[in-house]
Amino acid sequence: MDPMPVDDVLSTVLAAYNLRARIDTNPRLCGEWQLGTSGTGNASFHLVGEGGCYLHMVDAPVRRLEAGDLLLLPHDDWHLLSSRDSWEEPANHLNLVTGEDPEHAAVTQLLCGHFEFDSGRRNPVLSGLPGCAIIRHAEAGERLGHLARLMFIELMERPPGYRPVLDRLADTLFVMAVRHHVCRVGEPPAGSLMAALADERIRRALDALHARPEAAWTLEGLAGEAAMSRSSFAERFHALVGQSPIEYLTQWRMVLAERLLRDGRESVAGVMEQVGYASEPAFRKAFKRVHGFGPGRLRQWMRRLGRY
Numbered sequence: 138m139d140p141m142p143v144d145d146v147l148s149t150v151l152a153a154y155n156l157r158a159r160i161d162t163n164p165r166l167c168g169e170w171q172l173g174t175s176g177t178g179n180a181s182f183h184l185v186g187e188g189g190c191y192l193h194m195v196d197a198p199v200r201r202l203e204a205g206d207l208l209l210l211p212h213d214d215w216h217l218l219s220s221r222d223s224w225e226e227p228a229n230h231l232n233l234v235t236g237e238d239p240e241h242a243a244v245t246q247l248l249c250g251h252f253e254f255d256s257g258r259r260n261p262v263l264s265g266l267p268g269c270a271i272i273r274h275a276e277a278g279e280r281l282g283h284l285a286r287l288m289f290i291e292l293m294e295r296p297p298g299y300r301p302v303l304d305r306l307a308d309t310l311f312v313m314a315v316r317h318h319v320c321r322v323g324e325p326p327a328g329s330l331m332a333a334l335a336d337e338r339i340r341r342a343l344d345a346l347h348a349r350p351e352a353a354w355t356l357e358g359l360a361g362e363a364a365m366s367r368s369s370f371a372e373r374f375h376a377l378v379g380q381s382p383i384e385y386l387t388q389w390r391m392v393l394a395e396r397l398l399r400d401g402r403e404s405v406a407g408v409m410e411q412v413g414y415a416s417e418p419a420f421r422k423a424f425k426r427v428h429g430f431g432p433g434r435l436r437q438w439m440r441r442l443g444r445y
Contacts, residue, residue: 150262151262178213346362346389
């Protein structure tokens, strides 16, 4: 089996954690204004569609954002967008423009939203991203630029069903932004999936693990995929990912198991086999250790919610 390229591994991880994007607001601003969206606990983003603004963050220089720039804030760091390169407390003076206004030549249009995962904020994708990532229009490439323009066309024309279309486009925006970060930004931080994907040998082991999570993997087998000795592989994997290969394998299997159990079409025994467990007690123990509750409890919650 051919190994999966980096973006396919990312797609597998994002699908398992069930990425969902939501558009929160799309203000048109003029005059003196400032806007902050931190404090929600969500991974947020701001896309500049027109004009420009200044980004203020704690212990960081003021940065200018221009039309087409994308700002990602994966860890809900405090931030403020403003019409000026300085700001004041409280951040509450907004001057909203709903259409073309001849009295205000300088208009800034923003598209603001957030990303959610079934696992909350604790997942290997967000952990590998910095507190603030700015993807400039000039370096984003044609695909990201086309996607941003399509989002603002939907927003401007507001055809029937434009809200879910915007949300789905925002899903894609996040995936493309993460791919851009992995491929073009400097060395990612250790202790994250991003760092592991940047290492060719460790990535080969992850390719194999993600392609066949149900296989009877051992440390020796994974080290063989990476063409490394057992000890060197274990040390390198832990340094990059932040946990041992077998710990990562167990966590990934339990993520997949939770997804299958939420779907409701498989029994606990059926899910257990699909993720590579032959012993139901061992499967239940691993599931509870990773998620904090057993598979039976998850089934009960899903029934109460009317999911199945």
